[in-house]
Amino acid sequence: MAQAPPPRGQRITVWTRLRRSRPAMIGLALVVFFVALAALAPAFSAITGNSPYAYNPDALGPDTAPTGPLGGVSAQHWFGVEPRTGRDLFAIVSYGAQVSLLIGLASTAVSIMVGVAVGLIAGFYGGVADRLLSRLTDIIFGFPFLIFAIALSATVPASVPRPLLLILVIGFFGWPSIARVVRSETLSLRERGFVRAAAAQGIGSGRIIIREIIPNILATIIVFTTVSIPGKIGAEAALSFLGVGVNPPTPSWGRSISDAISWVQVDPMYLIFPGMALFLVTLGFNMFGDGLRDALDPSEAEASTTTSTEAAPAAAPVSTDPLSAGGQA
Template sequence: MTLGSPNELEVVAAEDGLTGAGLEPEDQRGPAQIKGRSLWALAWRRLRRDKPAMAGGVVIILLILLAALADPLASLYGQDYAAQHNSGAEAAKLLDPLTQMPIGAFSGVSGRFWLGITPIGGQDILTNLLFGARTSLVIAGLATALSLVLGVALGLIAGFYRGWIDTVLSRIMDVLLSFPVLLFSIALITVTGFISSAAMVRYAVIVFVLGFFSWPYIGRIVRGQVLSLREKEFVEAARSLGAGNVHIMFREILPSLVGPILVYTTLAIPSNMLGEAGLSFLGIGVIPPTPSWGQMLSDAGGYVQIDPWYLFLPGLAIFISVLAFNLFGDGLRDALDPRGSR
């Protein structure tokens, strides 16, 4: 990462301003002062110029707000994601009695159901999308946090101590990176399903599988950075002042890794969102009636020829979310490391 070129320094006058193209002070009471911008100020300046990254950031903020405010939004909307409309006199107006498909175009879109209802059950699609966003973000966020804690801690230890510790941890990373994660996920979730059918247990298993098997990626990044940073002058200066290994690792080296960690986070969250959606699509994800975009895709697959709108909406939600995180992550990486982007 770089601090930027010299022309990115901000010149300000001692008495409040400069005049002319030559940056001359307005009076002769004092010389101009040179004020350098911090790394984060320069990164924010570059990031603001990246329109795709800023657009992705706006979408991410909106997605988080919609997921966090799903309950009050559903109350204002007047629908419950778990409520079914497939019985009684109401069902005859919403679902075809013979096919149990929504009456009307686009899954029965109406003033009451803005994005239509699901086949068979007659559940509101919009509220399922809102609460499905919460499910995806919570699982992806917790899985990413788990991988960050393991990857940063073990990568820091491996790169700092080197020797046999580095060898052992590196071999563990190699084994996990070559492990068939999907097959292990199916086996582990199936076994835990026989032990307990509680929704929280399934949540915990999904978070563990997604987070535990992805920590070697950030672990390798951190290890490579630490191998270089541990030889820098500021580390030698801290050691000469009597600082211990723990102090050097967490107070001197770790702050220099914030940039790569942030970039990894923005790219790991969409990957874990896709992982959760894939497990739910296979039927081993979250347990219904908890909404999930992957579960919606799985349910909609059987009606794609009759009601493609039901399949299109969760697919579009996943596509937009993953694209937004990836655009913002790429922009953040380029902002923090402009030489790498060039």
């Protein structure tokens, strides 16, 4: 039979442990900040009157470098302007957050869906399916992702939306890790008593997977999803850095960092702002993912419950027998 959902007190305890983790809360705040930055990018553009696609040569000097201190930082241009074009750097960073988060989240969703499906099939059915899918996983693990992505970008027609292409490519090469984790846990769960009991009652394999297996690996999937997002964002930035990411003039942190390298001596702000944005968003997801993993860890939950029980005042004499105290012999 399926495990009953945890009582309300236990769910509150998970959130309480997460909230008590300062790194997790800092990570969550960073994630929320960048999601808000991406969502409000059009509003900021309307407020400042700056578009990430509008060239502004008046903000540049004769050498096409930004005029004014700190790369042209002013009340109108909060992060300064881009060399050679005069485009507003804050608009580029805020709209670049949309591209990075869209590709990072969507490609992670693709990886999770494929990886969970492969892992469940391989782990639950075993036999030929397990051997074939395990060999496929090994092949994808050993495939040179970067070379394939560069070659694909040169052969795919320009009419194909580049964000969609990146989502599919990054997502396709990102599923083997979660597939191995899900397969391992499914192999363990299918031998458990409640799964065997469900099979003995004549319940179909599909219902067993949905009602018995998935609820017991859901926490693992959630944590793995969270810690996978920064890697996907970094992959998009790396491809854009190499010139095979989203097509210009679409804002991209990776391409801005690549272009800023040749200007770092003249305008270091051009490198600092996109670089810090990429660093902080990946740091935020990593910190939140680590905290979420600790909060959902069963051993942490048991330790927290044990500590609370020991700290509570005893209303009656406590027996020293571990069995009578609810422990294990």
